[in-house]
Amino acid sequence: MGIIKRIRQAIRKRKASDFGALVAPAYDPLTRRTSTWAHSWNLQDVALYRRGDARHQEALTLITRTQSQANLFFFVGHGSPSGLFTDPQIGKVPSPISNRYHGCLLDTDDLVDSIRDLHVVAWSCDSGRYFGQRVAAIPGSAFLGFNGKVNLVFNDPDSERLWGTAMRLVFERVRMNRGIRQTDKAWLRKFLLELRDKIASGEVNTGHYNRINSMFLKSAARRIC
Numbered sequence: 001m002g003i004i005k006r007i008r009q010a011i012r013k014r015k016a017s018d019f020g021a022l023v024a025p026a027y028d029p030l031t032r033r034t035s036t037w038a039h040s041w042n043l044q045d046v047a048l049y050r051r052g053d054a055r056h057q058e059a060l061t062l063i064t065r066t067q068s069q070a071n072l073f074f075f076v077g078h079g080s081p082s083g084l085f086t087d088p089q090i091g092k093v094p095s096p097i098s099n100r101y102h103g104c105l106l107d108t109d110d111l112v113d114s115i116r117d118l119h120v121v122a123w124s125c126d127s128g129r130y131f132g133q134r135v136a137a138i139p140g141s142a143f144l145g146f147n148g149k150v151n152l153v154f155n156d157p158d159s160e161r162l163w164g165t166a167m168r169l170v171f172e173r174v175r176m177n178r179g180i181r182q183t184d185k186a187w188l189r190k191f192l193l194e195l196r197d198k199i200a201s202g203e204v205n206t207g208h209y210n211r212i213n214s215m216f217l218k219s220a221a222r223r224i225c
Contacts, residue, residue, distance in 0.1 A: 019045040020072030020175060021062045025054040025105065027087035033154055034076045034123075037164035043175055046074065056092035059084075059105050063118055070119045070140070070179035074171045075105075079124030079145075083107035083131050108134045116140050119179045123167050125149045128225035142180035144170075144188065148223040151216045158206040159213055166195065185224050192221040 026035035078085040084105040091103015117140040128147035135143040153159035196217040198204040
């Protein structure tokens with residue numbers, strides 16, 4: 001990639017990130033797929049950070065920036081009760097959540113007292129526990145995610161379309177509202193259960209994966225926080 005093209009991309013990303021950012025690491029089979037989904041969404045006024053851009057320092061800059069409106073931080077990937085993961089090669093060192101398979105994108109120690117008006121939407125396992133609670137405790141801030149395991153079906157086009165579209169619509173709703181609202185948890189729970197009903201009625205068809213997608217949708221709806 002030429003230097004001029006890199007500069008232009010950096011300028012576009014900086015302008016877009018004045019509104020919000022979507023971080024989608026890509027370092028194992030699951031995150032490589034979800035990162036591809038994120039790339040296809042083209043969320044308006046939201047900058048995409050994936051692959052080598054999904055660094056700890058980049059994420060830290062995004063959540064600590066000061067601006068006049070809510071700071072939107074979207075994430076899709078792996079999570080833990082105390083934080084969000086990225087490629088081990090570009091994660092935070094040291095961090096108690098890092099291991100040989102996952103690096104730390106953000107952990108609870110990164111949520112410093114100076115942060116304000118941070119709205120985090122994390123489509124990941126477990127991060128709604130300590131990490132999500134800590135975000136929600138920050139003045140003017142909110143968290144939307146899950147407090148347990150969230151399973152997806154991969155390697156089936158219809159199933160990937162189902163889950164990828166669901167993620168996009170959640171992020172798009174929060175972006176359009178310029179932040180997380182108190183009603184969003186109930187809305188997301190209802191939305192996932194409605195998708196389950198559509199599978200049962202045949203309006204949505206994922207073939208041999210209908211039953212397991214229904215189970216996963218119900219489980220995700222129960223774990224929203």
